[in-house]
Amino acid sequence: MRATLRWAHSDLRTHRGEALFLVLATAGIVVSLLLATALFGYATNPWQRIFTQERGAHVWIHTAESAQARKLADLDGVQSVAGPYPAASTTLASRGTRASVELRATPERPTVGRPLLTAGHWLDPATPDGVVLESRLARALLAEPGDTLTLPGTARTVTVLGVADSAEPRYRPGEQPGLVWALPSALPHPTSQVIGLRLTDPDDTGYAVQRAVTVLGAGAIGEVSTWQQARAEAQGDNRLLGQVLGLFGVGALLAAGLAVHGAISTRIRGHLRDISVLKAIGFTPAQVVRVFLFQHIAYAVLGAVSAAALTQALGSRFPGRLGDAVGVWQGLPGHTVALFAIPVGAVLFIGATTGLAAWRAGRVPPVPVPRGPVAGGRGLGARFAAKGGSGTGFRALAPRPSAAEDHSARLSTPVPVSVPVPVPVPVRRTLGFRRTAPGDERGAGSVHGLQAPASAGPSSGRLSGLARRALALGMPPALVLGWHTTIVRRLRSLATVARLALPLLLIVVAMSAWTTIDRFHSRPEQIGLPAALTVHTDAGLSDRGTRAVLDRDPQVAAAYPGVEMAALVPGQTATIALRGLGTRHHPYPYALAEGRPARADDEAVAGQGLLELLDVHVGDWVRMTVGDQPQILHIVGRSIEPENAGRVISTSLDTLRDNDPHLAPTLYQLRLRPGADPQTVAEQLTTAGHGHLDVHAVTNPADGLSPLRSVVAGLIVVLALIGLVELLTAIGGTVREGERDLLALKAIGLSPRQITAITVTATGCTALAAVVAGTAVGTPLAHWLIDAQGRSSGIGAGIAQGPSPVLLVLFGAAAVLGAAGLAALPAARAARRRLADTLSAVT
Numbered sequence: 001m002r003a004t005l006r007w008a009h010s011d012l013r014t015h016r017g018e019a020l021f022l023v024l025a026t027a028g029i030v031v032s033l034l035l036a037t038a039l040f041g042y043a044t045n046p047w048q049r050i051f052t053q054e055r056g057a058h059v060w061i062h063t064a065e066s067a068q069a070r071k072l073a074d075l076d077g078v079q080s081v082a083g084p085y086p087a088a089s090t091t092l093a094s095r096g097t098r099a100s101v102e103l104r105a106t107p108e109r110p111t112v113g114r115p116l117l118t119a120g121h122w123l124d125p126a127t128p129d130g131v132v133l134e135s136r137l138a139r140a141l142l143a144e145p146g147d148t149l150t151l152p153g154t155a156r157t158v159t160v161l162g163v164a165d166s167a168e169p170r171y172r173p174g175e176q177p178g179l180v181w182a183l184p185s186a187l188p189h190p191t192s193q194v195i196g197l198r199l200t201d202p203d204d205t206g207y208a209v210q211r212a213v214t215v216l217g218a219g220a221i222g223e224v225s226t227w228q229q230a231r232a233e234a235q236g237d238n239r240l241l242g243q244v245l246g247l248f249g250v251g252a253l254l255a256a257g258l259a260v261h262g263a264i265s266t267r268i269r270g271h272l273r274d275i276s277v278l279k280a281i282g283f284t285p286a287q288v289v290r291v292f293l294f295q296h297i298a299y300a301v302l303g304a305v306s307a308a309a310l311t312q313a314l315g316s317r318f319p320g321r322l323g324d325a326v327g328v329w330q331g332l333p334g335h336t337v338a339l340f341a342i343p344v345g346a347v348l349f350i351g352a353t354t355g356l357a358a359w360r361a362g363r364v365p366p367v368p369v370p371r372g373p374v375a376g377g378r379g380l381g382a383r384f385a386a387k388g389g390s391g392t393g394f395r396a397l398a399p400r401p402s403a404a405e406d407h408s409a410r411l412s413t414p415v416p417v418s419v420p421v422p423v424p425v426p427v428r429r430t431l432g433f434r435r436t437a438p439g440d441e442r443g444a445g446s447v448h449g450l451q452a453p454a455s456a457g458p459s460s461g462r463l464s465g466l467a468r469r470a471l472a473l474g475m476p477p478a479l480v481l482g483w484h485t486t487i488v489r490r491l492r493s494l495a496t497v498a499r500l501a502l503p504l505l506l507i508v509v510a511m512s513a514w515t516t517i518d519r520f521h522s523r524p525e526q527i528g529l530p531a532a533l534t535v536h537t538d539a540g541l542s543d544r545g546t547r548a549v550l551d552r553d554p555q556v557a558a559a560y561p562g563v564e565m566a567a568l569v570p571g572q573t574a575t576i577a578l579r580g581l582g583t584r585h586h587p588y589p590y591a592l593a594e595g596r597p598a599r600a601d602d603e604a605v606a607g608q609g610l611l612e613l614l615d616v617h618v619g620d621w622v623r624m625t626v627g628d629q630p631q632i633l634h635i636v637g638r639s640i641e642p643e644n645a646g647r648v649i650s651t652s653l654d655t656l657r658d659n660d661p662h663l664a665p666t667l668y669q670l671r672l673r674p675g676a677d678p679q680t681v682a683e684q685l686t687t688a689g690h691g692h693l694d695v696h697a698v699t700n701p702a703d704g705l706s707p708l709r710s711v712v713a714g715l716i717v718v719l720a721l722i723g724l725v726e727l728l729t730a731i732g733g734t735v736r737e738g739e740r741d742l743l744a745l746k747a748i749g750l751s752p753r754q755i756t757a758i759t760v761t762a763t764g765c766t767a768l769a770a771v772v773a774g775t776a777v778g779t780p781l782a783h784w785l786i787d788a789q790g791r792s793s794g795i796g797a798g799i800a801q802g803p804s805p806v807l808l809v810l811f812g813a814a815a816v817l818g819a820a821g822l823a824a825l826p827a828a829r830a831a832r833r834r835l836a837d838t839l840s841a842v843t
Contacts, residue, residue: 022263028714059212061224086192117163131186169225206574233645257353533682534695561668581652609648612646645793
């Protein structure tokens with residue numbers, strides 16, 4: 001055991017930098033996996049906790065005021081109901097901020113869908129104008145218990161009594177109205193009613209909606225929302241962040257495992273003689289395996305424990321959403337198990353890859369005892385000696401002295417250059433020399449019994465035709481030999497390129513994620529957000545008056561009138577958003593990923609989420625129901641739809657007016673002039689509208705992905721550390737193998753600078769091949785992954801944006817030049833070694 005610890009300690013002192021990089025890389029990998037787990041828990045568990053505690057309804061149905069909604073309580077599969085509650089849509093304002101809300105009247109606190117109070121108290125008959133706000137709506141209005149809110153356009157005010165969490169779809173400006181609970185006396189003129197259904201089997205949600213539509217009639221249904229939609233909306237960007245961290249964490253773990261495997265394999269090749277000596281003095285194969293296995297598992301354990309301790313102690317202090325996610329995750333039941341299982345899994349994976357490489361070290365044979373040839377013998381040793389063998393794997397070109405004589409000669413006098421030198425087989429294969437017969441006369445190109453390569457093919461181990469032509473054209477010999485060194489070791493070079501290309505590939509994917517987020521901010525019109533502001537009007541301002549207000553603002557480049565309504569899909573199992581924006585003469589500029597724009601009557605474009613929901617494709621006709629009116633549209637294109645999970649079908653306002661001539665626009669999408677500030681324009685329009693305009697900035701999906709930038713930057717650092725470990729391993733292996741060629745290279749007249757250039761060129765060629773492979777595979781892989789995420793979220797494929805060619809070229813150049821720079825110092829030191837040290841390395 002003491003000998004094993006001494007070997008490990010000696011190896012650690014020799015490879016301190018590599019050990020440090022392995023520890024840091026392991027720590028980064030485990031941190032990213034733990035953060036991914038925290039984000040997944042943060043995305044799912046808070047909503048699930050609220051839904052469970054409030055006994056949430058699986059289906060919420062908005063119906064006409066005259067509908068017999070109580071009949072739904074008698075449906076099969078309905079366990080209990082919430083409501084029906086009278087409801088009305090209105091607008092609340094506080095501190096200059098306006099929000100569209102749904103005012104819901106309830107005489108007492110519900111038992112199904114029971115809001116969870118986070119501040120204040122529930123409704124009190126002593127305060128008839130009191131209300132309770134949903135928590136996200138309260139944050140948007142900057143409202144707290146005791147604040148007074150106004151209803152624009154009226155003289156009414158309401159008092160905030162409490163703030164509550166709800167599992168229903170939350171407030172989203174311009175998309176989803178906020179939820180406000182009030183007493184029936186605060187809602188004298190309801191316009192609709194709402195009922196919630198809690199089902200016996202949540203998987204029967206679609207069937208329950210279909211039965212409800214059948215009982216009440218399609219004309220009585222206004223909007224349907226399900227628990228799956230609410231959960232998906234609540235998870236939102238947190239789940240995406242978790243997926244990104246998990247993907248890169250697993251990829252980095254694989255890259256780290258391969259890097260460790262390559263490091264041990266290269267170290268074993270460089271220490272074959274030392275390992276053989278260890279086994280010759282009594283080390284068993286198991287002890288040799290344990291030397292490498294325990295050493296690298298110790299590195300992994302140190303990195304994993306450090307990562308777990310860092311995440312546990314400081315994770316909740318991370319800025320932004322990451323800190324919030326870790327804080328919530330630490331309070332979840334499975335937190336302790338995940339905090340233990342993830343580091344253990346990472347250590348076991350690294351240990352498995354280490355064991356495969358260490359097993360090869362255990363198979364290295366002990367040092368053979370040198371024997372002289374037996375006269376007339378026919379054994380293996382005699383035949384090998386008769387062919388010039390030395391018993392060490394080298395074909396000596398002169399009689400090899402015994403071990404004692406060789407040792408004495410090294411201690412007494414340096415070996416003169418004229419002494420016949422045993423040149424290893426790899427040297428001759430690299431340089432292309434061949435052994436001459438004992439009586440042959442040496443030519444000008446021979447070195448101690450080696451004849452310069454003739455014009456033979458590479459199959460015989462000589463310089464290839466391409467290398468010879470390069471030399472004939474005056475290419476520097478160092479560059480040609482460096483390139484040739486990489487080519488002749490095909491399998492080893494391919495393995496090194498593959499291990500180095502994996503972290504480079506993941507870096508390219510990370511860069512693509514970064515540029516895609518930048519595209520959302522810099523060119524929103526390309527990802528379905530041509531408008532910067534959404535304006536909603538009330539009954540106090542006509543279409544002509546609204547247009548006049550909008551046209552007077554010089555910062556407004558274009559205003560597209562439109563309506564948005566809920567429509568029942570075929571089968572009547574869910575509702576989708578049907579939008580009519582723009583006119584035939586002034587069409588709305590949709591961002592299309594497939595097909596063409598809607599130009600003629602009854603033509604429309606649809607989002608990815610709607611196509612998957614209805615199982616239709618571009619070119620199909622779809623039928624939906626708006627109230628009692630059927631609407632049949634021809635889908636001619638697929639648009640990129642960031643809103644409503646892509647469950648949107650859009651046509652022109654004129655097409656919808658063909659079914660309802662009295663249809664008036666209720667919203668306007670505004671495209672601003674370049675350089676205009678959306679917040680400033682919104683304030684100006686709100687003031688000019690005298691309380692009749694509700695102006696909101698269009699929500700950009702990338703706004704919730706801001707933490708992803710820091711995540712991507714951290715992942716690139718971790719992947720760069722892994723790549724650096726693999727690069728140092730490759731450089732060390734190239735330098736150690738170059739020591740065997742050093743004598744022959746000096747003998748043919750190469751200077752130390754040229755010998756250094758050979759190693760630098762070989763390393764640069766390897767790095768260049770890895771960069772080309774990583775970029776060639778990483779760029780399409782990044783597009784596929786990002787588009788796959790777009791499809792799963794409903795936005796649709798076509799949002800991916802890869803790095804610019806200039807950035808990829810700079811990235812590749814930095815990687816290659818960095819690899820060459822790292823190889824220069826150890827290669828220069830090896831090229832200037834003393835002749836006696838070089839002989840000890842090759843004998």
